[in-house]
Amino acid sequence: MTAQLEVSKATLVENAEFSLTSRDLAVITRIMLKEAGISLSGAKANLVYSRLAKRVRKLGLGSFSEYCAMVESDTGTQELGEMIAALTTNVTRFFREPHHFEHLREKVLPGLMAQARAGGRIRLWSSACSSGPEPYSMALTILNVMPDAYRYDVKILATDIDPNVLATGEAGIYEESALEPVPMGLRKTWFSPLNDGSGRMRANDELRGLVSFRKLNLIGSWPMRGKFQAIFCRNVVIYFDSDTQEALWSRMMPLLEENGALYIGHSERVSGPAEALLANDGITTYRRRRNGELK
Ligand SMILES: C[S@@+](CC[C@H](N)C(=O)[O-])C[C@H]1O[C@@H](n2cnc3c(N)ncnc32)[C@H](O)[C@@H]1O
The missing domain is CATH 3.40.50.150 (Vaccinia Virus protein VP39)
Structure with missing residues (x-):
């Protein structure tokens, strides 16, 4: 049990400014599936980190755990939109295909x-x-x-x-x-x-x-x-x-x-x-x- 707790607290991105644990990643994955239908399975920790770290910094938070708590709070609706925007891929071009x-x-x-x-x-x-x-x-x-x-x-x-x-x-x-x-x-x-x-x-x-x-x-x-x-x-x-x-x-x-x-x-x-x-x-x-x- 203790070992399991330790695993879920360990940061997934080495030497990073903010810690991102497997539990944070699971929360973000669950929210993206429920709110946008987007499947982040395959747990792309580096991608999630690189796309959301600027949001964590901008909001003056200390970790992804704090960020998840904020998005899930009653006042988190606006940040939920920012999170979805940051994690969607918008690549496009004129006359593609x-x-x-x-x-x-x-x-x-x-x-x-x-x-x-x-x-x-x-x-x-x-x-x-x-x-x-x-x-x-x-x-x-x-x-x-x-x-x-x-x-x-x-x-x-x-x-x-x-x-x-x-x-x-x-x-x-x-x-x-x-x-x-x-x-x-x-x-x-x-x-x-x-x-x-x-x-x-x-x-x-x-x-x-x-x-x-x-x-x-x-x-x-x-x-x-x-x-x-x-x-x-x-x-x-x-x-x-x-x-x-x-x-x-x-x-x-x-x-x-x-x-x-x-x-x-x-x-x-x-x-x-x-x-x-x-x-x-x-x-x-x-x-x-x-x-x-x-x-
Ligand atoms: C890769 S772009 C494709 C753009 C364009 N259709 C093309 O082929 O060039 C994917 C777009 O889907 C949007 N998207 C992702 N999930 C969505 C959802 N649940 N509802 C509506 N749009 C969504 C993203 O915001 C993004 O702009």
Whole structure:
């Protein structure tokens, strides 16, 4: 018993400024799974330490045990959000996995844009949008085939759990180097230099107007009622355990219109009952089957 206690108190990161014990790591792992669906299993002590040490320092705390106690206290809600933001991976880029945007342009948008011109309601969802390159790449693909799309009822919902990345997306300001994957013609038409000497570029009003950024936890409740003609859910379920992944795909199905497109990340796969409702339509690309219901 004493030996066990000693083990749980021992710090997992040598010569560190703050002690991080296996018990702290277990608490953080449990919170991340419950609150964000994120599985930190494999106990990545160094990763957890490096991402959260600045929070412990900023709050003037002496150890990760104090930090865990704070996050779990009645007044810990705000810090819980900071913790989730610090432990999520936000890597993204414009036109990442370009075959998805080719599929959208060639197979999905021609029909949808005709519908939009006839007064139809067109909705696309970027469900883990990070700092915005994914939903803006969707919007740029739309503007490429229909440059006046912003005059119609065409909208992209861009959601993420992390308010910091949403603020970047909302501002629509990026380093010029980040825009390299954007074809020059689109870059020149839909972005303008910021003129503050920083060399950064800002998405123009029309481009920003197509995208609405909202905070949404994929494992929480969803306010959306209307269906989407395309859903991008890319490079996020890899952080979830298999039960959470299955449940998420099942929840998405009623929100995907018949024949609607689902795009997932290169190392991800659809699992569980949703699989039977989807037909493969290219690399990590699916279409919602007609007349399919979840059993
Ligand atoms: C690696 S980025 C992927 C961004 C983009 N989809 C792409 O493929 O480039 C993963 C994003 O998922 C978000 N995320 C993680 N867990 C989430 C959850 N439970 N609900 C909503 N977003 C979540 C993170 O904040 C992060 O911005």
